[in-house]
Amino acid sequence: MSRLPATPGVGFKPQHFAAIRQDARPVGFFEVHAENYLGAGGLPHAQLTALRADFPLSLHGVGLSIGSPHGLDRDHLARLRALCDRYQPDSFSEHLAWSSHGAEYLNDLLPLPYTPQTLALIIDHVDQVQTALARPILLENPATYLLFQQSEIPETQFLQAIAQATGCGLLLDVNNLYVSAVNHRRDPWAWLDAFPLDLVQEIHLGGHATEDLPSGPLLIDDHGSAVADPVWALYAEAIARQGPLATLVEWDNDLPDWPILAAEAARADAILRHAGLAHAV
């Protein structure tokens, strides 16, 4: 299976379709939430088919609930397989999180303790997903607001162990890393140092909001604004170390006009090109 190009991409929003078609050099790839394209037909598929003809495509799942203790939703997996068969994406990614309790879907990416038990569970689930989709997937690090006393394994080691056991790649969401580090009063640069960058095949960038707690800021991963400066700095460092990687700008809420989103992608492009030159020397 192919890999996403080491270029900037953006999360596709239907509101931007016309502007994208008029933009001579929009971005290097598009990513969509797989669950938004599981209907039978209509405008979503017409737009995605048109985009797929011209651009590499990343399918990003938000509903598999890989961290659930009850087993994966076989029907949902089958529908995702059909979607992969139809669009032949260059990447399929999901989250280190859970989002369903039993048969009920909560529509949010919820956290779990990192223990030997949950590690074994998630390795098993990632194996099942990769078998069902007949392709390796990427697993994304979460933005978290809480830590659990029962967690025994640092998140970076947890992700590394999953990747090593299953052969999956990692999706490094630099905003999530920064949000989690600030929220847990950890040094984001040390967190980045610990992250297994050699397993990363895609990067996500996005905006966050800030609340104030007595102990300091609580950052909320809301994808509702431009990428913050400290996140750009961490991103530039990750790219400088690892070389150019497919980089997605996510903006899901308070959606801006296309030129503003394209400018965020252009900023990532400048960092990628700079690193590309440095690595070529």
Next chain:
Amino acid sequence: MPSEHAHFITAFDVALRGGPLPPGVTGPEAERRFAVYRNNVAVGLSAALAQRFPVIRRLVGADYFAALAASFVATDRPRSPVMAEWGAGFAAFLAGFPPLAAWPWMADVARIEHARGLAFHAADAVPVRPDRLTRADPDLLRLGLHPSVIVLPLHHAGVAVWAMNQPGATPGPVPAGPQIALILRDPSWGVPVTAISPADAAMIAALTAGTLTQAARAARAVQADHDPQPLLLHLMRSGSLTDQETVP
């Protein structure tokens, strides 16, 4: 026996519904931090419902809609990660929600909005060529319907309420019902809603079961002077008529 992780997830969900925090979550700010998850789940589900039912949200207001969504979620959470498929039970929920009893057409509007979602995502189909319609013998012509076509008999004048809550429309008195809604997806991906007569509805119901002549006869059984042309024209312009083989 449920695993420790299963117990944790159950406890986390109890906390999401307002119960005590799950095991292992402590500290002076634990409640504030956990509130982010409670808020994300509530806002996320409410926003997903608002996307499916924009006219209901407009009718009751954003704050009331969020409260309605919270009540609905408490009894009818999504059963699939495909959020476009959630909300089939919302109309029945509204119909049984006592504070809304003074607006009996509210559930009709929700049924229309749910059907519009189904039509928007329905499978694609190639429309019949117009010359087949004009040249074929109606005694032999059998037509199909685009998968997006939905005929919805309502209890009240829901189509009128839906229409006067569209952008640019002016509100007026709600006419006496009941109405029948015709919902379909047109070639430019719009999903218009029109009120049709009982005879029109009978014709659509009969259309795929027999010939065009038989469908027109079914309509005349409901209304003796029914003219099939306006309905056929509307369906043809909307790309809603598809091919079936003519009877040999």
